[in-house]
Amino acid sequence: DAGVTQSPTHLIKTRGQQVTLRCSPKSGHDTVSWYQQALGQGPQFIFQYYEEEERQRGNFPDRFSGHQFPNYSSELNVNALLLGDSALYLCASSLGGGNTEAFFGQGTRLTVV
Amino acid sequence: EDQVTQSPEALRLQEGESSSLNCSYTVSGLRGLFWYRQDPGKGPEFLFTLYSAGEEKEKERLKATLTKKESFLHITAPKPEDSATYLCALVGGTSYGKLTFGQGTILTVHP
Numbered sequence: 001d002a003g004v005t006q007s008p009t010h011l012i013k014t015r016g017q018q019v020t021l022r023c024s025p026k027s028g029h030d031t032v033s034w035y036q037q038a039l040g041q042g043p044q045f046i047f048q049y050y051e052e053e054e055r056q057r058g059n060f061p062d063r064f065s066g067h068q069f070p071n072y073s074s075e076l077n078v079n080a081l082l083l084g085d086s087a088l089y090l091c092a093s094s095l096g097g098g099n100t101e102a103f104f105g106q107g108t109r110l111t112v113v
Numbered sequence: 114e115d116q117v118t119q120s121p122e123a124l125r126l127q128e129g130e131s132s133s134l135n136c137s138y139t140v141s142g143l144r145g146l147f148w149y150r151q152d153p154g155k156g157p158e159f160l161f162t163l164y165s166a167g168e169e170k171e172k173e174r175l176k177a178t179l180t181k182k183e184s185f186l187h188i189t190a191p192k193p194e195d196s197a198t199y200l201c202a203l204v205g206g207t208s209y210g211k212l213t214f215g216q217g218t219i220l221t222v223h224p
Contacts, residue, residue, distance in 0.1 A: 004156075006156075031210065033210065033211070033212070035212075040216075041216055041217075042117075042200055042202070042214030042215050042216045042217050043157070043200075043202075043212070043214050044214070045211045045212060045213070048209060048210065048211060050209070055209050056208060056209050056210075056211055058211070088154075090156050090157070092212070094210055096210075098144070098204075098209060098210050100145075100210070101147070101159050101162055102147075102159070102210065102212060103159055104149075104156035104157045104158070104159075105156050106155055106156045107154075107155065107156045109154070
């Protein structure tokens, strides 16, 4: 049973560019959440997708957007990249998106130069 | 606003030296308290979920407990392979599974 998979694992972008990160949830899961983790910090919630809709959003600007596809996979898009967007981006999947366990992928390390 | 504070920030133990990690929280209606383990450069690995005060869960050398204000992760006779960052997170009453994390405790176990 494949767990949560993310691609790519590493990415280097230039300030001002746009980036798309991808996530495939654990088999049987229908909810995908995205988190940003700066070095030495705990993950910060970006948003959650359920039934192809953004159900909840954290305190992130509109430059961060996402999408969920009918097969439950998801994309995170970040426009107009800033140096401060450099972080580990984590995708978590769960069933129903309530208080059930969330399982994380290995993350995408984004470096903005 | 939901808040999670973990202490200590870093903990160094000798192999076999038992200890505890603390997670203090404030929340409006706790729906779940979660513990994760994170190795450098990797995603968090799920360990435990606790739902109500008095609940305890165990897995190998780890035991998690929950009160109305805190959770503890007890590590009994740790081994070097237990070295990692341990993250505490909660889901509050007004969220659909949004995890609010603490900053983590970096555990180092020396042989």
